[in-house]
Amino acid sequence: MKPMSVPERLTKNRFLLDEEHSHIEVNQEIAKATGTGQALVACCPAHVYAEEPDGTISVEYAACLECGTCLAVAAPGALKWHYPRGGFGIQFREG
Amino acid sequence: MTETPEPDFEVIVIGAGIAGCVTAYQLARQGHSVLLIERGEAPGSKNLSGGVLYSRGIEQVFPGFLAEAPIERRITRNYINFLNAVSSVAIDYRDARLADPVNAVTVLRAKLDPWLAGKCEEAGAIIMPGVRVDRVLTEDGAAGQRVVGVRAGEDELRSHVVVAADGVNSFIAKEVGLRRNEPLNHLAVGVKSVVRLPRETIEARFNLTGDEGAAMAVVGDCTEGVGGGGFLYTNTDSLSIGIVVRLDDLTAKKKVVTDIFDHFVEHRFIAPYLEGGELLEYGCHLVAEGGLGMIGEIVMDGMVVVGDAAGLTLNTGLTVRGMDLAVGSAVAAAEAVSSALERKDTSKAGLAGYRQRLFAGYVGQDMRTYAKAPAFLEVERMYKQYGELFADVLYGAFNLDTQPRRHLLGVARKTLARSPVKMRQLFRDGVAGARAL
Numbered sequence: 001m002k003p004m005s006v007p008e009r010l011t012k013n014r015f016l017l018d019e020e021h022s023h024i025e026v027n028q029e030i031a032k033a034t035g036t037g038q039a040l041v042a043c044c045p046a047h048v049y050a051e052e053p054d055g056t057i058s059v060e061y062a063a064c065l066e067c068g069t070c071l072a073v074a075a076p077g078a079l080k081w082h083y084p085r086g087g088f089g090i091q092f093r094e095g
Numbered sequence: 096m097t098e099t100p101e102p103d104f105e106v107i108v109i110g111a112g113i114a115g116c117v118t119a120y121q122l123a124r125q126g127h128s129v130l131l132i133e134r135g136e137a138p139g140s141k142n143l144s145g146g147v148l149y150s151r152g153i154e155q156v157f158p159g160f161l162a163e164a165p166i167e168r169r170i171t172r173n174y175i176n177f178l179n180a181v182s183s184v185a186i187d188y189r190d191a192r193l194a195d196p197v198n199a200v201t202v203l204r205a206k207l208d209p210w211l212a213g214k215c216e217e218a219g220a221i222i223m224p225g226v227r228v229d230r231v232l233t234e235d236g237a238a239g240q241r242v243v244g245v246r247a248g249e250d251e252l253r254s255h256v257v258v259a260a261d262g263v264n265s266f267i268a269k270e271v272g273l274r275r276n277e278p279l280n281h282l283a284v285g286v287k288s289v290v291r292l293p294r295e296t297i298e299a300r301f302n303l304t305g306d307e308g309a310a311m312a313v314v315g316d317c318t319e320g321v322g323g324g325g326f327l328y329t330n331t332d333s334l335s336i337g338i339v340v341r342l343d344d345l346t347a348k349k350k351v352v353t354d355i356f357d358h359f360v361e362h363r364f365i366a367p368y369l370e371g372g373e374l375l376e377y378g379c380h381l382v383a384e385g386g387l388g389m390i391g392e393i394v395m396d397g398m399v400v401v402g403d404a405a406g407l408t409l410n411t412g413l414t415v416r417g418m419d420l421a422v423g424s425a426v427a428a429a430e431a432v433s434s435a436l437e438r439k440d441t442s443k444a445g446l447a448g449y450r451q452r453l454f455a456g457y458v459g460q461d462m463r464t465y466a467k468a469p470a471f472l473e474v475e476r477m478y479k480q481y482g483e484l485f486a487d488v489l490y491g492a493f494n495l496d497t498q499p500r501r502h503l504l505g506v507a508r509k510t511l512a513r514s515p516v517k518m519r520q521l522f523r524d525g526v527a528g529a530r531a532l
Contacts (some may be wrong), residue, residue: 093377
């Protein structure tokens with residue numbers, strides 16, 4: 001099987017995007033001060049988080065697979081993360 | 096605090112996974128009014144597992160399970176593999192007895208869970224998909240907080256009992272203080288691809304016939320030395336392949352989780368299984384690995400916690416279990432809730448039978464038996480040195496390089512002397528492993 005990038009893999013999944021509301025919010029100051037930013041980038045299987053050239057952490061919430069790993073590794077206060085609103089987000093067809 | 100006189104339902108179950116569906120089914124079947132709320136657009140659409148369900152428990156709930164439910168393959172081959180960069184040592188355990196009676200099956204949750212939810216509906220439960228429960232409703236009573244229902248958006252629904260079956264992240268159990276934020280050594284992340292292959296190809300590659308299936312558990316180079324392992328399970332016409340890595344070790348070693356996943360699926364001994372396959376889906380799931388030490392309070396006034404939400408998963412090194420424990424906890428909870436409803440006492444004391452039943456049955460007993468497994472599986476040597484040590488001993492035996500041979504024991508001694516593993520560590524880990532697993 002040929003290697004695929006993470007964004008390529010995600011195109012195989014079914015997502016119902018909540019265009020009005022992101023379920024993820026990074027507190028940039030705490031993320032920077034605690035090193036949580038790098039931990040978020042490294043732990044997310046969907047590459048939702050990326051470190052920008054200015055050091056801030058950007059969030060591609062539409063790609064979220066809703067596992068909760070980021071919330072587990074984040075320093076207190078660095079991340080607000082909840083499930084998307086009912087009916088939105090990843091909809092597994094295999095599981 | 097007494098029960099609400101006329102609630103909307105006797106029981107509200109949050110989450111239509113295995114634990115939630117089995118609890119709802121058991122209670123609805125006994126004539127209780129049950130609402131099953133699911134945040135996915137349909138039951139199963141938020142649910143993902145590695146894929147092996149030890150099926151005896153669920154067969155007791157649904158006697159026709161194996162014939163009727165959308166299961167993939169019946170596991171008759173367990174392949175336990177120490178995988179190194181250029182070598183691999185495995186135990187290949189096949190047994191016809193595992194097929195009769197069937198002991199374990201592979202499942203895909205987006206297919207299985209709608210079947211389970213259908214059973215709940217047949218039994219009289221109301222299913223409400225596409226709704227996220229934001230929080231539970233509580234009232235202050237003499238004995239502290241009592242759960243009296245749920246809130247979802249603008250809607251409030253009241254019940255005598257709420258069943259939190261909302262998965263490993265259980266926002267509900269955390270909100271009311273039953274669960275804390277777990278230390279990272281109690282948590283792992285699983286990453287998985289489902290890869291389509293023709294069923295004949297799967298049967299040829301894994302040496303299977305009919306609906307027989309294989310489950311591979313891999314430890315070592317697959318996780319680049321991070322605590323955890325790899326897995327490869329056969330479905331009917333696809334493979335479930337992935338890794339599970341402990342979060343404390345992943346973050347301490349500053350590894351990128353997707354690099355580890357890619358390293359595993361592209362490994363020279365793993366990639367051939369996937370050759371010609373087509374990716375169907377890519378997913379991930381947080382895994383509770385704390386074992387017995389992770390189970391805290393699972394009962395309070397008006398609420399019980401079941402399945403992953405209660406931290407009920409077990410990694411014994413050989414078997415990785417969660418779904419069968421979800422079934423067992425659901426059965427125990429449903430018995431206790433039903434009894435509490437009949438006695439009109441759904442306080443913490445009235446629901447205490449859940450914990451007693453849980454620990455009297457296989458779920459609690461096994462959590463106790465394997466209480467030392469999580470600490471044992473944190474031994475670093477498991478994830479690098481041991482696999483290499485085993486392969487080096489065998490290399491010494493098989494590599495006939497025209498030098499005079501030594502006896503196997505001599506080869507083993509010499510290999511151990513060169514390995515970073517010390518004799519006393521090998522001895523200590525062997526004893527600890529025998530006690531923990």
